[in-house]
Amino acid sequence: MRFPSLNRRTLALLAVLIPLAALFIYVAMRSGPLTPIPVTVTLVETRSITPALFGIGTVEARYTYKIGPTVAGRVKRVDVQVGDRVRAGQLLGEMDPVDFDDRIASLGAGLKRTEAAALTVKAQVQEAVARKTYADAQARRYEHLMQTRLVSEEMAGAKKQECDAADAGFAAARASLEAANQASASLRADRDGLITQRANLRLIAPVNGLVTARDADPGTTVIAGQPVVEVIDPTSLWINVRFDQLRVSGLIAGLSVRIALRSQDGHELGGRVFRLEPLADAVTEETLAKVVFDALPKPLPPVGELAEVTVALSGLPAAPVVPNASLQRVEGRMGVWLIQNNTLRFAPVKVGATDLDGFVQILDGIQVGERVVVYSRRALTARSRVQVVEHLAGVSP
Amino acid sequence: MISLAGRDIQHAWGKFVFTGVGLGLLIGVTLTMAGVYRGMVDDAKALLDNSGADLWVVQQGTLGPYAESSSIYDDVYRSILGMPGVTRAANVTYLTMQVRHGGQDVRAMVVGVVCGGAGQPGQPGYLVSGRRITRAHYEAVADIASGFKLGDRIRIRRNLYSVVGLTRRMVSSSGDPMVFIPIKDAQEAQFLKDNDAIVQQRRRTAANPLFNRPGVPGLLDAVIASQSKNPYVNAVLVQIKPGLSPEEAAEPIRRWKRLQVYTRDQMEEILVGKLIATSAKQIGMFLVILAIVSAAIIAFIIFTLTLGKIREIAVLKLIGTRNRTIAWMILQQALALGVIGFVVGKIAATIWAPFFPKYVLLVPEDAARGFMILMVICVLASLLAIRTALRVDPAEAIGG
Numbered sequence: 001m002r003f004p005s006l007n008r009r010t011l012a013l014l015a016v017l018i019p020l021a022a023l024f025i026y027v028a029m030r031s032g033p034l035t036p037i038p039v040t041v042t043l044v045e046t047r048s049i050t051p052a053l054f055g056i057g058t059v060e061a062r063y064t065y066k067i068g069p070t071v072a073g074r075v076k077r078v079d080v081q082v083g084d085r086v087r088a089g090q091l092l093g094e095m096d097p098v099d100f101d102d103r104i105a106s107l108g109a110g111l112k113r114t115e116a117a118a119l120t121v122k123a124q125v126q127e128a129v130a131r132k133t134y135a136d137a138q139a140r141r142y143e144h145l146m147q148t149r150l151v152s153e154e155m156a157g158a159k160k161q162e163c164d165a166a167d168a169g170f171a172a173a174r175a176s177l178e179a180a181n182q183a184s185a186s187l188r189a190d191r192d193g194l195i196t197q198r199a200n201l202r203l204i205a206p207v208n209g210l211v212t213a214r215d216a217d218p219g220t221t222v223i224a225g226q227p228v229v230e231v232i233d234p235t236s237l238w239i240n241v242r243f244d245q246l247r248v249s250g251l252i253a254g255l256s257v258r259i260a261l262r263s264q265d266g267h268e269l270g271g272r273v274f275r276l277e278p279l280a281d282a283v284t285e286e287t288l289a290k291v292v293f294d295a296l297p298k299p300l301p302p303v304g305e306l307a308e309v310t311v312a313l314s315g316l317p318a319a320p321v322v323p324n325a326s327l328q329r330v331e332g333r334m335g336v337w338l339i340q341n342n343t344l345r346f347a348p349v350k351v352g353a354t355d356l357d358g359f360v361q362i363l364d365g366i367q368v369g370e371r372v373v374v375y376s377r378r379a380l381t382a383r384s385r386v387q388v389v390e391h392l393a394g395v396s397p
Numbered sequence: 398m399i400s401l402a403g404r405d406i407q408h409a410w411g412k413f414v415f416t417g418v419g420l421g422l423l424i425g426v427t428l429t430m431a432g433v434y435r436g437m438v439d440d441a442k443a444l445l446d447n448s449g450a451d452l453w454v455v456q457q458g459t460l461g462p463y464a465e466s467s468s469i470y471d472d473v474y475r476s477i478l479g480m481p482g483v484t485r486a487a488n489v490t491y492l493t494m495q496v497r498h499g500g501q502d503v504r505a506m507v508v509g510v511v512c513g514g515a516g517q518p519g520q521p522g523y524l525v526s527g528r529r530i531t532r533a534h535y536e537a538v539a540d541i542a543s544g545f546k547l548g549d550r551i552r553i554r555r556n557l558y559s560v561v562g563l564t565r566r567m568v569s570s571s572g573d574p575m576v577f578i579p580i581k582d583a584q585e586a587q588f589l590k591d592n593d594a595i596v597q598q599r600r601r602t603a604a605n606p607l608f609n610r611p612g613v614p615g616l617l618d619a620v621i622a623s624q625s626k627n628p629y630v631n632a633v634l635v636q637i638k639p640g641l642s643p644e645e646a647a648e649p650i651r652r653w654k655r656l657q658v659y660t661r662d663q664m665e666e667i668l669v670g671k672l673i674a675t676s677a678k679q680i681g682m683f684l685v686i687l688a689i690v691s692a693a694i695i696a697f698i699i700f701t702l703t704l705g706k707i708r709e710i711a712v713l714k715l716i717g718t719r720n721r722t723i724a725w726m727i728l729q730q731a732l733a734l735g736v737i738g739f740v741v742g743k744i745a746a747t748i749w750a751p752f753f754p755k756y757v758l759l760v761p762e763d764a765a766r767g768f769m770i771l772m773v774i775c776v777l778a779s780l781l782a783i784r785t786a787l788r789v790d791p792a793e794a795i796g797g
Binding site for chain 2: 226325327394
């Protein structure tokens with residue numbers, strides 16, 4: 001009678017202890033250094049990839065006109081507001097002329113005076129001409145009479161002297177006329193110069209454009225060259241794009257691009273590389289390029305808006321390709337972990353072009369069809385035990 | 398030969414097993430606490446491993462970039478690349494901040510890395526999903542502990558980033574998950590404040606008559622532009638030629654570049670010895686107290702278990718059982734209790750460890766050491782019980 005009861009107790013004890021021991025062994029194997037590392041693998045396949053470049057830039061106007069006075073002065077009026085469209089030649093504003101108009105009036109009056117003086121001199125010339133004509137005729141008559149000895153030589157000489165005096169008077173009157181004319185011309189030139197300077201105080205739009213800044217309001221004193229109004233040519237909007245120099249190979253003018261403006265998340269516009277700047281930014285280590293829109297977006301993006309630019313390069317010839325997640329650097333060498341017969345082997349590789357989707361061409365080091373580790377739960381070493389899984393636990397596929 | 402201990406355990410196996418399980422849970426807590434401590438140290442080491450660097454070049458006179466803030470010009474790496482023994486050098490920035498995703502934010506360490514592809518210093522060593530950063534802006538690789546998924550759009554300061562890859566065990570020394578973003582963005586994130594702050598800064602600058610002089614048009618714009626630049630990084634991570642000793646490569650940089658350089662050993666000393674020293678000691682102290690308390694409880698349990706059997710022991714003595722046999726029985730029971738406790742504790746610790754918010758590293762050596770200590774405690778505790786048992790007067794079996 002005792003044996004079965006003892007047996008039952010032993011069984012009950014074992015029923016608790018054996019699962020406990022089993023669980024312990026399982027736990028010991030599943031955690032700690034003995035655990036195989038789950039990895040996912042992919043086959044090296046040969047395919048063509050299309051590398052692309054990615055840069056960011058800001059919308060800029062190709063032509064910006066800063067319109068201001070050429071001499072220091074005070075702004076008298078500004079006729080346009082930011083956002084106004086202006087036509088070439090349109091008056092945008094004017095600087096205070098101060099005494100320009102008075103000086104022009106003064107010169108005008110002076111001119112009139114010299115012109116009147118010139119008329120007087122002209123009359124004097126006419127008088128001199130009349131006197132000279134009479135003196136000439138008298139001198140000739142007395143000369144003739146002297147030859148027929150009707151008058152004395154002394155009288156003829158007196159007439160000749162009168163004639164010479166009339167000639168000199170005529171010359172003097174003509175010189176006076178010339179001087180008066182010159183004085184008028186000088187005053188006229190002075191006045192015209194002032195009128196031109198006066199016109200220079202008017203701020204005129206050089207092109208059809210859009211007012212982007214109104215830097216000074218009437219009454220403000222500005223110095224020579226300081227802009228009062230800024231006008232851009234809205235049809236000349238482009239993007240000044242910066243590309244990281246690490247990833248800029250293959251960028252040339254004319255490539256088509258996709259432009260994503262920050263304000264239009266998700267919506268992409270077409271464009272092309274207009275120019276690769278010959279000067280790179282040495283400080284930020286970026287290469288600069290200008291990208292133009294295929295068609296200007298409506299409404300126009302504000303100047304200064306951030307834009308992402310993706311440049312698609314031409315497709316490369318097919319070559320072995322692996323995901324970039326599989327590339328590792330082990331002891332200074334770039335390579336991938338291969339799985340051969342369930343063991344790991346590190347294969348150093350030579351890496352070629354990459355695309356934006358994370359695929360890398362392998363130029364040398366592995367063959368098509370080999371199994372390459374893509375993801376692993378821990379860092380791998382040549383001695384790691386691995387377990388190939390479909391996708392890692394805890395990670396959505 | 399009949400095993401007295403076995404017979405006794407069978408007699409009240411439920412009591413025995415449940416005592417063992419209770420003891421086990423206590424041991425589990427102790428093991429977990431050791432795991433928490435190990436995890437803390439491992440987090441610090443993971444930070445160093447993940448950076449993939451042999452040398453850390455930081456601002457002179459600082460313990461940066463992890464223990465102290467450090468900032469050096471971002472073109473310093475060029476001159477470091479020219480130093481003997483250096484094969485790769487890359488800028489890196491670290492910034493611990495809240496990363497917003499949806500309506501929530503996650504505490505994370507944002508690491509700015511040079512997007513030169515895999516194997517560059519600072520890049521995550523391996524991924525568990527997705528791909529590495531391929532665009533020089535607005536892409537992120539996040540640690541899986543951050544809870545982000547592939548394709549998530551996360552906000553770091555001013556910009557939105559797409560999560561393109563996930564990695565694992567890439568944490569800061571305080572266990573915050575890392576989020577890797579391109580360095581240009583990280584510099585901006587570290588420096589550029591929120592829009593309000595920028596506007597206020599511009600307004601302040603404009604209000605300063607030194608910077609906004611009427612006679613110098615363009616000065617204000619120039620000053621503001623210079624204020625909106627950040628040509629700094631926190632450190633340069635350097636990989637050296639294989640076979641070269643780190644100190645050999647570090648010394649010329651220290652001497653000629655006038656920068657502080659730390660080797661892996663020095664960095665570990667800074668992280669473990671300085672950065673996490675206090676919290677590690679805190680946990681260590683708790684662990685010591687917990688171990689002492691556990692030992693005391695184990696001793697009391699074994700002692701009371703023996704006291705509960707004092708009548709039976711008296712009977713055994715009465716029927717002439719030898720003292721050695723009784724002592725062996727008590728010792729065996731104590732050891733068996735210890736083994737059950739250890740097994741249960743190890744299982745419990747392993748099961749609940751992954752649910753801790755920070756990394757809990759259960760080291761097999763710790764478990765082995767714990768097992769040895771547990772056995773010693775069981776032996777010592779049973780000695781006390783044995784002494785009491787052997788003093789029992791056999792008359793007690795028939796008395797009272």
